[in-house]
Amino acid sequence: xxxxxxxxxxxxxxxxxxxxxxxxxxxxxxxxxxxxxxxxxxxxxxxxxxxxxxxxxxxxxxxxxxxxxxxxxxxxxxxxxxxxxxxxxxxxxxxxxxxxxxxxxxxxxxxxxxxxxxxxxxxxxxxxxxxxxxxxxxxxxxxxxxxxxxxxxxxxxxxxxxxxxxxxxxxxxxxxxxxxxxxxxxxxxxxxxxxxxxxxxxxxxxxxxxxxxxxxxxxxxxxxxxxxxxxxxxxxxxxxxxxxxxxxxxxxxxxxxxxxxxxxxxxxxxxxxxxxxxxxxxxxxxxxxxxxxxxxxxxxxxxxxxxxxxxxxxxxxxxxxxxxxxxxxxxxxxxxxxxxxxxxxxxxxxxxxxxxxxxxxxx
Numbered sequence: 533x534x535x536x537x538x539x540x541x542x543x544x545x546x547x548x549x550x551x552x553x554x555x556x557x558x559x560x561x562x563x564x565x566x567x568x569x570x571x572x573x574x575x576x577x578x579x580x581x582x583x584x585x586x587x588x589x590x591x592x593x594x595x596x597x598x599x600x601x602x603x604x605x606x607x608x609x610x611x612x613x614x615x616x617x618x619x620x621x622x623x624x625x626x627x628x629x630x631x632x633x634x635x636x637x638x639x640x641x642x643x644x645x646x647x648x649x650x651x652x653x654x655x656x657x658x659x660x661x662x663x664x665x666x667x668x669x670x671x672x673x674x675x676x677x678x679x680x681x682x683x684x685x686x687x688x689x690x691x692x693x694x695x696x697x698x699x700x701x702x703x704x705x706x707x708x709x710x711x712x713x714x715x716x717x718x719x720x721x722x723x724x725x726x727x728x729x730x731x732x733x734x735x736x737x738x739x740x741x742x743x744x745x746x747x748x749x750x751x752x753x754x755x756x757x758x759x760x761x762x763x764x765x766x767x768x769x770x771x772x773x774x775x776x777x778x779x780x781x782x783x784x785x786x787x788x789x790x791x792x793x794x795x796x797x798x799x800x801x802x803x804x805x806x807x808x809x810x811x812x813x814x815x816x817x818x819x820x821x822x823x824x825x826x827x828x829x830x831x832x833x834x835x836x837x838x839x840x841x842x843x844x845x846x847x848x849x850x851x852x853x854x855x856x857x858x859x860x861x862x863x864x865x866x867x868x869x870x871x872x873x874x875x876x877x878x879x880x881x882x883x884x885x886x887x888x889x890x891x892x893x894x895x
Contacts, residue, residue, distance in 0.1 A: 535580045552612035555594030571639045582642035588650045589613040606654035618672035619664040632683040642692025649699045677707035713742040724761035728805045743770035756889040759787045760846040786869035841894045850887045863893045
């Protein structure tokens with residue numbers, strides 16, 4: 533894996549739900565005593581470092597809460613936080629200076645900018661128009677994101693900015709270079725559908741899955757089932773390594789090795805996803821004579837002439853069907869990446885005994 537993403541919690545040692553302690557954005561030293569040293573250790577491993585911010589929220593327990601009184605769009609009482617109003621230049625300067633100074637101080641490689649969709653008018657929104665430099669919330673947000681990117685790119689031209697699925701599209705893609713599937717942890721079907729939806733609509737923007745997690749009581753097939761669901765996105769792995777089995781480790785290692793070896797095909801190839809009305813029965817990506825496919829439901833996989841194909845069975849059954857116009861040799865691999873069977877098929881439709889979550893390679 534190449535990047536560590538630290539999510540909510542680095543700014544407080546409070547374990548309550550909500551965002552009451554957002555807004556000051558000081559590192560919680562009981563969790564991370566020396567942020568710069570921590571980041572340096574991550575960099576020494578050859579990895580990059582990103583960190584989360586809830587962009588609009590200022591919590592009622594933060595020191596900055598009173599500072600921005602009168603410059604809020606709304607208050608989320610259950611979250612114990614208010615939403616900043618980007619129509620005020622003072623608000624935008626606070627946030628953009630915060631991001632730029634933090635990236636420079638700690639050496640962060642990217643930011644996960646969350647809850648952009650909470651910037652909206654409400655009956656509590658400020659009407660102090662004289663102190664605003666625009667009355668449009670949309671324009672204020674675009675100025676905020678544009679000013680933030682301008683400052684951040686001066687520090688790091690390759691800065692990574694991740695947004696979540698509910699606010700992706702052509703407008704937001706000007707300011708971020710990563711779109712992440714919306715929250716669906718431990719939900720392989722939604723992760724599959726949302727990641728493919730994003731891949732098909734986000735042009736060249738990088739698409740990340742939602743966090744993939746499991747525990748030591750999950751079956752080996754259950755682990756790989758989640759991973760195969762996001763084969764065509766960048767997987768975000770969010771498991772505790774002290775709470776999985778050694779076989780789970782082997783499965784993850786084998787999956788990531790395959791994914792990295794074929795990442796150019798998976799991310800830059802010609803992507804095809806079939807049967808959207810059935811939550812996609814199959815997806816495949818082709819490039820330079822190589823095709824990687826995942827079967828999610830029972831269907832006949834048609835092979836193309838002269839193409840090396842890797843087909844994963846994620847249908848829940850122990851058999852897949854292929855149709856070929858020429859003789860093919862095949863090799864079947866188990867969930868750990870070990871080859872245990874091989875053979876050949878002639879022209880026509882064939883059933884292959886590929887067990888659930890296993891792979892067949894055809895040449």
